[in-house]
Structure formats: structure tokens, C-alpha cells
Amino acid sequence: MSNQRDYYEVLGVDRSAGDADVKKAYRKLAMKNHPDRNPDDPSAEARFKEASEAYSVLSDAAKRQTYDRYGHAGLQGAAGGGGPGFNSSEEIFSHFGDLFGDLFGGGGRGGGRQSRRGADLTVRIMVGFLDAVHGCEEEIEVSRAEACDPCSGSGVEPGHEPEQCTTCGGAGEVIQSQMFLRIRTVCPACQGRGQVVRHPCTGCSGRGTQAVSNTLTVKVPAGIEGGQVLRLSGKGNSGAEGAPAGDLYVEVQTEAHEFFERRGADVFCEVPVSYAQACLGAEITVPTVHGDSLLSIPNGTPSGKVFQINNEGAPRLNGRGRGSLFIQMLVAVPTSLTLVEKELLRKLAEIQDEKVVERGFLREFWDRLTG
Ligand SMILES: [Zn+2]
Ligand SMILES: [Zn+2]
Incomplete structure (x- = not known):
């Protein structure tokens, strides 16, 4: 603790900076140094923790006042003991979960366990009036995402393995403390997977899928009407990391007939x-x-x-x-x-x-x- 950097210096803000500027500076640093975004740079996590610690103090009016007056020493004896240092990213997320929510939870790798399933696709086909009455088979061309060859859909560069998520210790969930409540939520660093890919497949940039064009035969059942939709289960995009594929929806339109x-x-x-x-x-x-x-x-x-x-x-x-x-x-x-x-x-x-x-x-x- 003796050679600790000044919190203002860590965040790169003036001593007179307002709350909004402090928050903005921290978000910027957290984004840049987030361990998930810097798989090959172990020092990023240290910088991430350091910035988080600085933010935890400077974003709290009482702590900031104490820090301004007594420096790091003033916080050593604060209630709760042990100072504001963070031991793990998990603690950081449990403190600033809502601040990170839109940073890492929502976007990035598609947040949430469910969304790992491949996306559904929709195509439209036109069939003749009598073909709709009697049923027919139609060949369609579909561009879809299929499991990547080199990595077999895992998104991990061959020869490497996914590593345990350091944020949740592989559990896939973290505990957020809010007042007296402790809330269990999906780990924002690994989206609940418990694992983090530090060496993404170069063939598919870690997505686990590649774009292909498939010719499929669609059986149009006799009696179908214009506007009705057929579902081809599992013919949508392949899921990432071996998750199930999405479905293909075929919307059938029918041609008008001269008499009928x-x-x-x-x-x-x-x-x-x-x-x-x-x-x-x-x-x-x-x-x-x-x-x-x-x-x-x-x-x-x-x-x-x-x-x-x-x-x-x-x-x-x-x-x-x-x-x-x-x-x-x-x-x-x-x-x-x-x-x-x-x-x-x-x-x-x-x-x-x-x-x-x-x-x-x-x-x-x-x-x-x-x-
Ligand atoms: Zn995790
Ligand atoms: Zn791949």
C-alpha cells in the first residue's frame, strides 16, 4: 500500500472533477482494461482493479472527502476494514454491476445463456395456386451460419482450450450486494458460461460459425394458404459453441389463379x-x-x-x-x-x-x- 498511485492520477481527472467526469473516466478505463477484452495482457486486469478501486473512493462523497484530507492512509482505518481494495473482478462487478450492465452484459458476445442458440431465419417462397392446393416440393437457397470447420463450432483456436472465467471462478454467476440484499446474477464477464476464450479461432474470429449457402428442399403441404409459415426445425443458423441451431421459417405466398x-x-x-x-x-x-x-x-x-x-x-x-x-x-x-x-x-x-x-x-x- 505504500507505493499506491494517487486515485485522481489513476483515473486521469482533476481534483476538482465532478461526479459525471469521474464516472466517465472510469467507464473509459474499465472498457479499455477489462480482462475479457485483453486476454493476452495480464497487466490489464491489474489496471482494471486499480481503476475500480479509485472509482469506488472518488464516486463516494464521504470516502472522497476523507481521501482528499488524509490520502490513502485515511481510508485504511475506515469502517469495514482492509481499505477499498478489490481482490477479484467478481467484487468489482458486485459493486458496480449496474454501471457495467450496458457495457459488458448487453452487447459484446450476445449476453445470456439462451441467445447462444443459433438465430432463426426467415425466407419467403412463391408457389403456384394449384401447387398450394395439391402440395409441392420447392428448392430454396438459404444463406446461413454453419459451425466453423477448423474449430468445430467451439470458437476456440485449435490447440487451445477455453479458460475458467476469473470473474466468477467458473460458477457462471456472481453475487451483487445492494444495501442488505445479495442478488445472484449471471456473470457479466462470461455471460454465465463459466469459461472465457482467450484464444479465439482465427478462422471465424471466435464466433464459432461461418457463412454458407445451402440448397434445401421444402415440402409444401397440400392445402397451404398464402401467408402461412412452415417451420424447418434446426435449419436456421448454427448455434455458437455447439449450441443448438435456430429454426428456418418459410413464409409461403401463393400466386393468383385465372379462374379460381x-x-x-x-x-x-x-x-x-x-x-x-x-x-x-x-x-x-x-x-x-x-x-x-x-x-x-x-x-x-x-x-x-x-x-x-x-x-x-x-x-x-x-x-x-x-x-x-x-x-x-x-x-x-x-x-x-x-x-x-x-x-x-x-x-x-x-x-x-x-x-x-x-x-x-x-x-x-x-x-x-x-x-
Ligand atoms: Zn464468469
Ligand atoms: Zn472457428
Whole structure:
């Protein structure tokens, strides 16, 4: 204790420096000399402790006053005994845990045990309307992080081993004292791992993963709808240090179809019928997502009438059968007629005592109406 450096000199601040400047100076030194960031420099930890000790005194108004008046000697006899020196980084963290919280806990190596699992990935694929109904297989290209080859995902340079964390002594957690409470928290130096990598793998900079591009085959189940998401378990990024991989989420979008529309497992379409068919009834061929089908329409079918054919919709994803096909009949009006057709229609109108206006009068009427 005899050749101890002056606390102001250690932190590099004036004797008149305010609390904010003291804190700022300490944070700067702590960041620079943190043992975790200086694996190859054992003197960094000594400097880290020295700065922490200086800060513990200068950040405490009463202690600082005593120190200003009596120097190091004044603190020797202080209550608690043994002076403010720190024996280990653990003690430092237990004193200034909240000061370090955002320095080392949150960022850096991704804080927290859970986050060591590889990240989930999301890709989007587009499938045809009928492919979504019937199911298909799609090849996709995914760039993902895979376990690094040279270090087998450990992040440690081959020939070296991770070392026990000096902050928590390998326990992975530290005790923080606040007033009378002692709170157990995840060790901020090793994020609960209990180990610190002093020789990170040069191939992956210690991340344990490398970027690769994979071609994967995705099985799209029959009946999937646009916007639904498939989960490929374990096909996301590899976890660091052998932790489990994340998942790959495949969001499926479906193309629109010329005739069909879907709502859930039900399929909708419109089918034109002629005036005669609608009046007299007919057996017509209608398209379904499973091929053509025959539909009997009764005589007197009004335009707009909807027929439901059970079990001709898309398969339900839960495997319980299929939805329905809803077919709307639209009476089609031909735009060009043969002379014979015209003659027959005039006759029909005559029988039904209808006044037929030809030669553009109706056209003119509609044009005026629709502007
Ligand atoms: Zn630790
Ligand atoms: Zn590596």
C-alpha cells in the first residue's frame, strides 16, 4: 500500500472533477482494461482493479472527502476494514454491476445463456395456386451460419482450450450486494458460461460459425394458404459453441389463379352459361381444382346463382377432408350473333311481347348513363 498511485492520477481527472467526469473516466478505463477484452495482457486486469478501486473512493462523497484530507492512509482505518481494495473482478462487478450492465452484459458476445442458440431465419417462397392446393416440393437457397470447420463450432483456436472465467471462478454467476440484499446474477464477464476464450479461432474470429449457402428442399403441404409459415426445425443458423441451431421459417405466398379464388379450404369460381341453358337446364362441364367435373343446372337458373359442390375444394391442412367448390353461374350475353340467332331472338321477344330497340338506341342510352 505504500507505493499506491494517487486515485485522481489513476483515473486521469482533476481534483476538482465532478461526479459525471469521474464516472466517465472510469467507464473509459474499465472498457479499455477489462480482462475479457485483453486476454493476452495480464497487466490489464491489474489496471482494471486499480481503476475500480479509485472509482469506488472518488464516486463516494464521504470516502472522497476523507481521501482528499488524509490520502490513502485515511481510508485504511475506515469502517469495514482492509481499505477499498478489490481482490477479484467478481467484487468489482458486485459493486458496480449496474454501471457495467450496458457495457459488458448487453452487447459484446450476445449476453445470456439462451441467445447462444443459433438465430432463426426467415425466407419467403412463391408457389403456384394449384401447387398450394395439391402440395409441392420447392428448392430454396438459404444463406446461413454453419459451425466453423477448423474449430468445430467451439470458437476456440485449435490447440487451445477455453479458460475458467476469473470473474466468477467458473460458477457462471456472481453475487451483487445492494444495501442488505445479495442478488445472484449471471456473470457479466462470461455471460454465465463459466469459461472465457482467450484464444479465439482465427478462422471465424471466435464466433464459432461461418457463412454458407445451402440448397434445401421444402415440402409444401397440400392445402397451404398464402401467408402461412412452415417451420424447418434446426435449419436456421448454427448455434455458437455447439449450441443448438435456430429454426428456418418459410413464409409461403401463393400466386393468383385465372379462374379460381380461395378462402381457406373453399374454392370459388364463376362459370358462364347461355340464356338457353339457364332457362331450360343443362348438364355443363365445370372446372375444379381437381380436374373437370359435370354439374347439372336445373331449368330456370337465375344469373348469379351459386352452386356448392362438397369435397371439391382444397384439402384441409389438418387432414380432415376437403373444402367445397362454389360455382357462380353467370348468364353470358353474346357480343356477336349470326343472322339466324338474331331472327330467333326477335321471334322470342315477339312471343314475350317485349319491345326490342335495335340500332344503337340502347348503346346510346348506356353511354349517357355511364358518362
Ligand atoms: Zn464468469
Ligand atoms: Zn472457428
